Amino acid sequence: MDGRTREGDGPAEGERGGSGPYEAGRSAARAAAVRAWQGMNTLLMERHNRRKTVADALGMSFSRVRALRRLAAGPIPLRELAERMGSDPPYTTVIVDDLVRRGLAERVANPADRRSKLVRLTEEGRAAAARATDIMSVPPDALLDLDPEDIEALDRIVAKLLR
Amino acid sequence: MDGRTREGDGPAEGERGGSGPYEAGRSAARAAAVRAWQGMNTLLMERHNRRKTVADALGMSFSRVRALRRLAAGPIPLRELAERMGSDPPYTTVIVDDLVRRGLAERVANPADRRSKLVRLTEEGRAAAARATDIMSVPPDALLDLDPEDIEALDRIVAKLLR
DNA sequence: TCCTTTAGTTGTGTCAATGACATTATTATA
DNA sequence: TATAATAATGTCATTGACACAACTAAAGGA
Secondary structure: OOOHHHHHOOOOOOOOOOOOHHHHHHHHHHHHHHHHHHHHHHHHHHHOOOHHHHHHHHOOOHHHHHHHHHHOOOOEEHHHHHHHHOOOHHHHHHHHHHHHHOOOEEEEEOOOOOOOEEEEEOHHHHHHHHHHHHHHHOOOHHHHOOOHHHHHHHHHHHHHHHO | OOOOHHHHHOOOOOOOOOOOHHHHHHHHHHHHHHHHHHHHHHHHHHHOOOHHHHHHHHOOOHHHHHHHHHHOOOOEEHHHHHHHHOOOHHHHHHHHHHHHHOOOEEEEEOOOOOOOEEEEEOHHHHHHHHHHHHHHHOOOHHHHOOOHHHHHHHHHHHHHHHO
C-alpha cells in the first residue's frame, strides 16, 4: 500500500462527492485503463484471433498447439503438462496420444520416478511448435504501421504488465 | 544456405548489406512490435482470459455471451448475427433459441423483409449483456497499477490500433 | 509387509460447434 | 406467372473439448 491511499479513502476536506483533483485524476486513469483493456480484448480476441489460423496451418486443434508450445520449453511429466494447461490428466493423455500419433512427441521414462513419463517433443514436434509461434507472433499491420516511438512505448508497457 | 545470401538477398543499389541506420531502426521496431504482440497475447489469452469467468457468472456458454454482446448494439437479423459471429445460420438458430428460452432475447418481425426476423434483446438481455461487459472490462491489477502516464499512453496507442 | 498416495491410462458421457441436407415462407426476376 | 434465390429452421452425423469414475503400476511411509 502506498501512503496516498489514506487521502483517497473517503471524501476529503470540503469535497462535494469526493471528487477532488486527485480523485478525478484517479478515475480518469481508471477509465483509460478500462478503455485500453477493452480495446486490447477487441483487438486480440475479435479482430486478430489467431487460434483458427494456427490450427488450420498445423492441421490440428488449438489445444494440441498449446500443448506443443508448452512442451517446446523442454520435456515435462504429463502431470505437469496438465497443470500448466489447466486440463485434467485424462484429457491430457488424449492430447499427448494425439501428438505421439502424429510423430510430434514421445513418452520417455522419467528416471526420477518410474510411475511417470516425460513428454518430449521430437524434432518434428519442435519444428511444428516453432511454426506455430511464428504464425502467432506476426503482429497485425496496424501495429507494424505505428510510429516507432509508439511501438517502443507499447513494448515497454506490455513488458511491465507481464512482470 | 550458402554464405552469399548476405549480399544477394537484400535491397540492391547503394546498400551495404542492407543495414543502414534506417533499416536498423526498422528492424528494431519490428522486433519490438513482435515482442509487444506476443506479450499482449500472453496477457490476454493466458493470464487473464475471462471467457470462463463470464460464462460461469452468467450461467451460459461463452458463445451465448458473445451473441448477447453483439445484440446489445441493437436488433439485427439472425443472418447478420451469424456473419458477425462467424458461425453458420443453423448454429446461430440454436444460440438464439437458447437466448429466447432464457428470456434474454426475442424474435420480432423485420418490416424490411418478411422472410427474416430481427433478434432483439429483452430488458433482461440488455442487463445480462451489461453484466458481461462489466466483468470483461475489469482490467487486471497490473494494468491499474501502472503509472497514469503509461495508462494514458496505452489507451492512446490501443485506440490507434483499433482505427 | 501392508497401506496410502500418486502418475498415468481407459472408459464413458456431456456439451459445443460444424457441415450436409431438406423444408417452408418469402422475395426477386426472367 | 413460373422460377430462382434467400432467410430461417430442423435433422443428423461428426468432431473437438473436457470432466468424472474406475483402474493399474509404482512409490513411499508405518
